[in-house]
Amino acid sequence: DAGVIQSPRHEVTEMGQEVTLRCKPISGHNSLFWYRQTMMRGLELLIYFNNNVPIDDSGMPEDRFSAKMPNASFSTLKIQPSEPRDSAVYFCASTPPTLFRGQSYEQYFGPGTRLTVT
Amino acid sequence: AQSVSQHNHHVILSEAASLELGCNYSYGGTVNLFWYVQYPGQHLQLLLKYFSGDPLVKGIKGFEAEFIKSKFSFNLRKPSVQWSDTAEYFCAVLEGNYGQNFVFGPGTRLSVLP
Numbered sequence: 001d002a003g004v005i006q007s008p009r010h011e012v013t014e015m016g017q018e019v020t021l022r023c024k025p026i027s028g029h030n031s032l033f034w035y036r037q038t039m040m041r042g043l044e045l046l047i048y049f050n051n052n053v054p055i056d057d058s059g060m061p062e063d064r065f066s067a068k069m070p071n072a073s074f075s076t077l078k079i080q081p082s083e084p085r086d087s088a089v090y091f092c093a094s095t096p097p098t099l100f101r102g103q104s105y106e107q108y109f110g111p112g113t114r115l116t117v118t
Numbered sequence: 119a120q121s122v123s124q125h126n127h128h129v130i131l132s133e134a135a136s137l138e139l140g141c142n143y144s145y146g147g148t149v150n151l152f153w154y155v156q157y158p159g160q161h162l163q164l165l166l167k168y169f170s171g172d173p174l175v176k177g178i179k180g181f182e183a184e185f186i187k188s189k190f191s192f193n194l195r196k197p198s199v200q201w202s203d204t205a206e207y208f209c210a211v212l213e214g215n216y217g218q219n220f221v222f223g224p225g226t227r228l229s230v231l232p
Contacts, residue, residue, distance in 0.1 A: 042224045
């Protein structure tokens with residue numbers, strides 16, 4: 001299995017531009033998470049999906065951020081317009097379905113996208 | 119709301135020293151517990167996890183952690199660290215058996231001096 005795939009790995013853009021980050025979860029996983037990591041705030045959960053449906057988006061910082069999951073194998077995180085304070089590493093993670101009582105799974109993380117907004 | 123605290127922001131050790139990183143959580147119900155490691159420039163990788171059973175859990179690379187329910191703690195230990203253990207370590211808690219509400223601690227940076 002290729003693991004969680006994220007693209008691009010690095011993105012440098014100018015303030016005001018639209019940025020789209022992409023994630024492909026592990027095949028068969030039904031939950032997907034977007035995190036942002038910065039030195040100041042550590043690892044923050046932005047949003048997570050279960051069976052392609054957004055469950056909790058309370059961590060999305062503001063309306064400039066939006067996330068979609070059109071199918072089980074693809075998700076996007078969009079920032080429009082981008083600002084320098086959005087510079088961070090954005091991680092995507094996925095988990096398999098919880099099938100049996102007492103059975104839970106860890107999150108599997110992708111390699112991250114390092115975003116720099118100048 | 120669930121919260122996870124990690125006792126130390128930055129720990130500096132010499133090679134062969136013993137390591138213990140503290141982790142405490144606030145949820146009083148059933149929890150699943152994890153330690154992740156993030157090597158410089160890399161993504162988070164699972165070190166070990168606790169779901170049920172023996173509260174002493176052994177993970178990869180000689181790490182272990184002990185779940186003490188009465189103390190709401192899940193401390194990470196290694197008897198002898200190596201320079202290659204230099205990384206950031208995150209404790210995470212998942213409430214209940216069906217939820218997806220993972221909560222990560224702020225992380226502890228470990229620097230091992232050769």
